[in-house]
Amino acid sequence: MxxxxxxxxxxxxxxxxxxxxxxxxxPDPRGQSGSRFPASAFGRLPAVGGGRxxxxxxxxxxxxxxLREKQRVNAEPWKSWWQRPRMLSASExxxxxxFAQKQADALPVxxxxxxxxxxxxxxxxxxxxxxKTDGKHFAWSQIQPKFDVLRExxxxxxxxxxxxxxxxxxxxxxxxxxxxxxxxxxxxxQPPNAERWEQELRDWVAQVPxxxxxxxxxxxxxxxxxxxxxxLLVELQRAEEMLRDEKMRRPNNPxxxxxxxxKSEAELAWGKTGEALFDVARGAPLPVxxxxxAAMGTAFxxxxxxxxxxxxxxxxxxxxxxxxxxxxxxxxxxxxxHLELFYRALVLYVLSAICxxxxxxxxxxxxxxxxxxxxxxxxxxxxxxxxxxYRMLLEGRPPVTNLYSSxxxxxxxxxxxxxxxxxxxxxxxxxxxxAVPGFLTLIIAHHLSLSGDTMEMMxxxxxxxxxxxxxxxxxxxxxxxxxxxxxLAMLYVLRGFFSASLTGETAAAxxxxxxxxxxxxxxxxxxxxxxxxxxxxQSWGRFWGWDxxxxxxxxxxLWNATFxxxxxxxxxxxxxxxxxxxGGNIVTAWSWFGVNMLGIGLHSYGFMSAAFHWLxxxxxxxxxxxxxxxxPRRMWRSRAA
Numbered sequence: 001m002x003x004x005x006x007x008x009x010x011x012x013x014x015x016x017x018x019x020x021x022x023x024x025x026x027p028d029p030r031g032q033s034g035s036r037f038p039a040s041a042f043g044r045l046p047a048v049g050g051g052r053x054x055x056x057x058x059x060x061x062x063x064x065x066x067l068r069e070k071q072r073v074n075a076e077p078w079k080s081w082w083q084r085p086r087m088l089s090a091s092e093x094x095x096x097x098x099f100a101q102k103q104a105d106a107l108p109v110x111x112x113x114x115x116x117x118x119x120x121x122x123x124x125x126x127x128x129x130x131x132k133t134d135g136k137h138f139a140w141s142q143i144q145p146k147f148d149v150l151r152e153x154x155x156x157x158x159x160x161x162x163x164x165x166x167x168x169x170x171x172x173x174x175x176x177x178x179x180x181x182x183x184x185x186x187x188x189x190q191p192p193n194a195e196r197w198e199q200e201l202r203d204w205v206a207q208v209p210x211x212x213x214x215x216x217x218x219x220x221x222x223x224x225x226x227x228x229x230x231x232l233l234v235e236l237q238r239a240e241e242m243l244r245d246e247k248m249r250r251p252n253n254p255x256x257x258x259x260x261x262x263k264s265e266a267e268l269a270w271g272k273t274g275e276a277l278f279d280v281a282r283g284a285p286l287p288v289x290x291x292x293x294a295a296m297g298t299a300f301x302x303x304x305x306x307x308x309x310x311x312x313x314x315x316x317x318x319x320x321x322x323x324x325x326x327x328x329x330x331x332x333x334x335x336x337x338h339l340e341l342f343y344r345a346l347v348l349y350v351l352s353a354i355c356x357x358x359x360x361x362x363x364x365x366x367x368x369x370x371x372x373x374x375x376x377x378x379x380x381x382x383x384x385x386x387x388x389x390y391r392m393l394l395e396g397r398p399p400v401t402n403l404y405s406s407x408x409x410x411x412x413x414x415x416x417x418x419x420x421x422x423x424x425x426x427x428x429x430x431x432x433x434x435a436v437p438g439f440l441t442l443i444i445a446h447h448l449s450l451s452g453d454t455m456e457m458m459x460x461x462x463x464x465x466x467x468x469x470x471x472x473x474x475x476x477x478x479x480x481x482x483x484x485x486x487x488l489a490m491l492y493v494l495r496g497f498f499s500a501s502l503t504g505e506t507a508a509a510x511x512x513x514x515x516x517x518x519x520x521x522x523x524x525x526x527x528x529x530x531x532x533x534x535x536x537x538q539s540w541g542r543f544w545g546w547d548x549x550x551x552x553x554x555x556x557x558l559w560n561a562t563f564x565x566x567x568x569x570x571x572x573x574x575x576x577x578x579x580x581x582x583g584g585n586i587v588t589a590w591s592w593f594g595v596n597m598l599g600i601g602l603h604s605y606g607f608m609s610a611a612f613h614w615l616x617x618x619x620x621x622x623x624x625x626x627x628x629x630x631x632p633r634r635m636w637r638s639r640a641a
C-alpha cells in the first residue's frame with residue numbers, strides 16, 4: 001500500500017489541477033442563469049492579429065495581459081475574494097469593447113503602479129472601497145480627461161534615450177502602449193461614436209450608389225446632389241478615424257475581423273472594418289462579417305441574447321462553409337488557451353518541490369515524500385510536454401521560435417535531465433533540479449507573454465523549419481543542460497553552507513551529476529553552435545561574423561570545455577568545479593538573455609530592457625554563491641564538503 005501512495009498523490013493532484021480546464025459551454029440563451037450571451041462561441045470566431053489567424057479569445061487574452069497582466073477582468077477589484085467581485089472572461093470583455101463601448105470604458109482594465117503616473121493623471125493613490133477603487137486598476141473613463149497630459153508626457157519620455165529612462169518614464173510609455181491597444185480594439189468593428197451602427201450602416205450602404213454618382217458628377221463639373229455626397233463623405237471620414245487615431249497621432253492597428261472578401265478583382269484577403277467601408281464606397285459588396293458584427297452589436301446593446309446567438313450561429317455557418325480551416329484552427333487555439341497547460345505544469349512543479357523539501361528534512365523516515373515528489377514531477381513533465389506539442393501543432397513549427405518559447409523549452413529540458421538524474425541516484429536532488437528550473441523558466445515565460453502574442457509571425461531569417469528543428473533546438477538543449485549543472489552547484493552550496501545535510505556521499509553524488517550533465521551540455525552547445533554557423537552561411541553568406549549572439553554561444557562552449565579540462569587535468573577539486581558550474585549560469589544567462597538587451601546584431605529579437613535588473617540580480621546571486629565556495633571549510637556547517 002505504501003508503494004501506491006505516491007501514485008495516488010500524483011493522480012489526485014493532477015485531477016485537482018485540471019479541474020475546470022475544459023472550454024466552458026455556453027448556457028442556453030433562453031435561460032435565466034449566468035451570462036446568457038455565448039461568450040465561448042464568440043471567442044472562437046477567427047480573426048487576424050499579429051499577422052496570423054487566431055481566435056478572438058486569444059486577441060482578448062493577449063490584450064488583457066498587456067493592459068492588466070491578467071487574462072480576466074475583475075470589474076470590482078476593490079472587493080475581496082469572499083465578496084465575490086464581478087468577473088468577466090476575456091471574451092466577455094471583448095464583447096463589451098466591440099459592442100458596448102461606454103460600458104467597456106467604465107471597466108478598470110488599465111493597470112498603473114507608479115505613483116507619479118497616478119499623480120500625473122490625478123488618480124486615486126490607494127485602495128478605497130468606498131470610492132470603488134483598488135488604487136491599481138483604472139477605467140479608460142478615468143484616464144481620458146487627462147489624455148492630452150499623458151500624450152505630452154509620452155512625447156517627452158520618447159525623446160529620452162532608452163538606457164537613460166527613469167522608472168517613471170518607462171511607466172508612462174507602458175501606459176501609452178496599453179492605451180493604444182485599448183483604443184485599437186474600440187475601433188475594430190464599428191466607429192467609436194456609433195450608437196445605432198447596424199441601422200446607420202444599412203442606410204449608408206443604400207445611399208452609396210447615389211453618392212458615387214454624385215462624386216462622378218462633381219468631378220465632371222455637372223450638377224450633383226450635395227447632401228448625398230456629404231453623407232457618403234461623412235461615413236468615410238468615420239471609417240478613416242477607425243484606421244487612424246488622430247488623438248494618438250498614429251495609425252490604428254485593430255485586429256482584422258473582416259473575413260476574406262473580394263477587395264478587388266485580383267485581391268481576396270482579411271481586412272479591417274474601416275478598409276471594408278472604403279471598398280464598399282468603391283463599389284464592392286458589403287462583407288458578411290461587417291453585417292454580422294453590426295447585428296451582434298445591436299442585439300448585445302439591447303440585451304437580446306437569443307438574437308445575438310442567432311446572428312452568431314449564422315455567421316459561424318457562413319465561415320464554416322467558406323473558411324473551414326480558419327474555424328478549426330481558431331477552435332483548437334481556444335482549447336489550448338483554456339487548458340493553460342504551462343500554468344498547470346508550473347503549479348505541479350511547486351508541489352513537487354515542496355514534497356522533496358519535506359523529504360530532505362529526514363530522508364530516512366520520509367521516503368514516501370520523495371517518491372511523491374518524483375511522481376508529481378512526472379505528471380508535470382507530461383503536462384509540460386503536452387503544452388509544447390500542442391503549441392507546435394498550432395504553429396506548425398518546432399518547439400523554439402522566439403524568446404518566450406525558448407524559456408518554455410529550457411524548463412522542459414531541465415525537467416527531463418533532472419528526472420534522468422533522479423532515476424540513477426534516487427536522492428531527491430534530480431527531482432529538485434527538475435522542479436525549480438521548470439518553475440522559474442515558466443515564470444520567465446509568463447512575464448515575456450505580457451508583451452503580446454507569443455505565437456507571432458516568424459521573422460524572415462528564422463522562417464525555416466529545418467534549422468529551427470536542428471540548430472535552435474540543439475543549442476537550447478545546451479542552455480538547459482548548463483543551467484541544470486548550475487542548479488546542482490547551487491544546491492551544493494546551499495546545503496553545504498547553510499545546513500549539515502551535505503554529507504560526503506551527497507557531495508560526491510552532486511559532483512558526478514554536474515560532470516555528467518556538463519558533458520552533455522558541451523556536446524549540444526558545440527553541435528548547436530556549428531549548426532548555427534551553417535545556417536548563417538546559408539542565410540547571410542558567412543559562417544561566422546562575431547555577432548553578439550554568436551559570441552555568446554561560443555562563450556558557453558568554451559566555458560563548458562574549461563570545466564571538463566579542469567576536471568580531467570586535476571586543476572580544481574570539488575568546490576572549484578562547483579564554482580565553474582556556477583560561472584556557467586552567468587555565461588548562459590548572458591548568452592540567452594543578455595545579448596538580446598544590447599539591441600545590436602542580427603539576433604536581437606527579444607530586446608527587453610525591463611529584464612536587465614533581474615538579470616543583474618541573478619548574476620549577483622551566482623557571484624555570492626561563488627564567494628561562499630571560497631570560504632574556509634570550517635565556516636561551512638557541513639564539514640564534509
